[in-house]
Amino acid sequence: MENLETQTNNFITDEGEHEMAREEDFAELVESSFHKVQEGEVVTGIVVQVTSDYVMVDVGSKSEGQIPLEQFLDEKGELTVKVGDEVQVFLEDTEESSGQVKISKSKADKIRIWEEIAAVCETERTIVGRVVARVKGGLQVDIGVPAFLPGSQVDLRPVRNFEKYIGESFEFNVLKYNRKRGNIVLSRKPLLEKQKEERKNLILGTMEGSGLFVGTVKNITDYGAFIDLGGIDGLLHITDMSWGRINHPSDVLKVGDQIQVKVLKFDQDKERVSLGMKQIQPDPWENVEERYPKESEWTGKVVSITDYGVFVELEKGVEGLVHISEMTWTKKPRHPSKLVQVGDEVDVMVLNVDKEQKRISLGMKQLKPNPWDVIAERYPEGTKIEGKIRNVTDFGVFVGIDEGIDGLVHISDISWTQRIKHPGELYKKGQTVQAVVLNIDKENERFSLGIKQMQEDPWETIPDRYPPGAKVRGKVTSVTDFGVFLEIEEGIEGMIHVSELSKERVNSPSDFTKEGEELTAMVLKVNKKDKKIALSIKSLEKTGDYEQVKGYMHSQEVVASNLGDLLKENLGSNFGKE
Structure with missing residues (x-):
């Protein structure tokens, strides 16, 4: 333009001389200068x-x-x-x-793009492009002209899902190109490797300081979440997400979230990074003993229920266990869920704190009076009570008293005389019964009752009513290999040993008699302590009442050469039956 001005000035030096030709010459000069x-x-x-x-x-x-x-x-x-x-x-x-x-x-x-491609290839610069389609062997990228990104150059690791890249824009290196054929081959690998190396160095450098990073939640699993730190992934385990209880990582995070994490460990050889979120915040267990002294009372929320108790959250990150045995003084639930549900607010007392193990033992029943403290005074031994049966078991029945306390009538305390195989034979749940207080064990929280004790023990008078030598008659209730049981009155049995069934040899009691038959026998011995009566049929022979036996046999028209043959052939082992 300076040349143009100089030439123009020359043309107008003499204004009068060039006035006529000024416009024409100036236009020609300007045109010629372009x-x-x-x-x-x-x-x-x-x-x-x-x-x-x-x-x-x-x-x-x-x-x-x-x-x-x-x-x-x-x-x-x-x-x-x-x-x-x-x-x-x-x-x-x-x-x-x-x-x-x-x-x-x-x-x-x-043309400009091809020139840029050539420059990028020569200088190892990068070019930006957008992935537009999935093609055989890789992806098609639009960088102004179509280019090919081989599958092996898409990422540092083998790619299974190429479709997720479609529509995304990235930086690329140009591996090679042929302008005449219109071929361009791109790669992301060198750039990713460089970024990864830079990120590793940054992580190492940061670990020497605060170790804090801002990352993106990339994937969530049952055990944690993978966080993209910008070229390298780290694992944030579920136990390192919060000082409090987390049922699943998705309760706290979702894919795409931007979160601050701390590098806990970095394995350079395996390229594994362990991250933490809760470590950014102070550990709530640090001074837990001072904040939650023994016997202090608190209100917390039930966050978890197990077979052995419930976990109560006292504050975020601090939970205590109420064992099932510490939930109530009297009720013995089969499962804690019978008393509380997750989300319930409950009042608890601190029983013990273990800072090292991060455990706090809590109690619920301690906030209420213990009924066992007064139950012994209210129901001294020998007291007669009446209540409904709350449960029937193999070993006895539980009778409701009051204050939620149940008394146990053991199967052995149901009857003086009856042989009971199962309490359900006599009692049902909800049935009202009367019983006597036998014992109260406050330490073990046991209340023992007896039903048979409501009546006098018949065995107290058995020795007087059935002295040795007395003749008794009864029904066979059981036949065993060693003898026969004979019920001589309701609930009272005597046993005839196999050796006492007959003067003659008896190989098996079942050959001699059967259940339901009536027999007459003599009392040999009464054991009041063990509640046993020994009977004998053979001993009837020694009473001298042979004429009665003879008359009985003649009435049956039995002929025998002598009394011994008569007894041997016709009575045999059945001597004593009537």
Whole structure:
């Protein structure tokens, strides 16, 4: 432009002399100073007009060209230029007579892109592109012209799901290109490896300081979450998410969350990073003994229920266990869920604190009076009570007293005389019974009752009513290998040993008699302590009542050579039956 001004000044030095030729010569000089545009070149033009279909561009030398409007629209369909903007266009053809030129923006863009590709390849710079499609062997990338990204160059690790990259924009290295064939091969691997190495060095450097990072939740599992630290992933285990209880990582995090984490451990060889969230906050167990002294009372929330008790949250990160035995003084629930549910607020007392093991023992029953403290005074031994049966078991029945306390009537204390195989034979749940207090064990919380003690023990008078030598008659209740049991009154049995069944040898009691038959026997001995009565049929022979036996046998028209044969052949082992 300085040359232009100098030449112009020369033309107007003598104003009078050149007045006539000024305009003509000046226009010629200006025109000659502009670069003559040539076909096949990329030139800079100025947008002079925008219509609904075309954009008019002035490329100089009084030449204008029109370019279809769509070449100036972005992905959203919005116009990217306005009148006065400079644009790069490709000059395809000129018509000097009309001053019209044929130009193209898209071809200029391609030429510029290929030049950029060459520069990137030579200088190892990067180029930005967007993945547009899945193709055989990899992905197609739009960098202004189609390019190919091999599957092996997509990521540092083998990729199974290529579709997740479609629509994403990345930086790429150009591995090679062929402009004539229009082939371009891209890669992300070198860039990712560089980023990974830089991130590793950053992690190592940060660990020497605070170790804090901001990462993105990449994936969530049952045991934790994987956090993208920017080129390298770290595992945030569920136990390191919070000082409090977490049932599942998804209760705290979701994919895409930006969170602050602390690097706990970094294994360079295996490239594993262990992260923590709770470590950023103070450990609530640090001074727990001072905050929760023994016998202090608190209100907490039930956060978990197990077979052996419930966990109560006292504050975020601090929980205590109420064992099932510490929940109530009297009720013995089969499961803690019979008393409380998750989310319930409960009042508890601190029983013990173990800071090292991070355990607090809590109690619920301690906040209420212990009924066992007064139960012994209210029900001394020998007291007769009446109550409903709350439960029937193999070993006895539980009778409700009061204050939630149940008394046990053991199966051995149900009857003086009856042989009971199961309490259910006599009693049912809900049935009202009377019993006597036998014993109260406050330490072990046991209340013993007896039903048979409501009546006098018949064995107290048995020795007087059945002295040795007395003749008794009864029904056979059981036949065993060693003898026969004979019920001589309700609930009172005597036993005839096999050796006492007959004067003659008896091989098996079942050959002698059977259940339900009636027999007559003599009392041999009564053992009051063991509640046993020994009986004998054989001993009846020694009473001298042989004539009665003879008359009985003659009435049956039994003929025998003598009394011994008569007894042997006809009575045999049945001597004593009537």
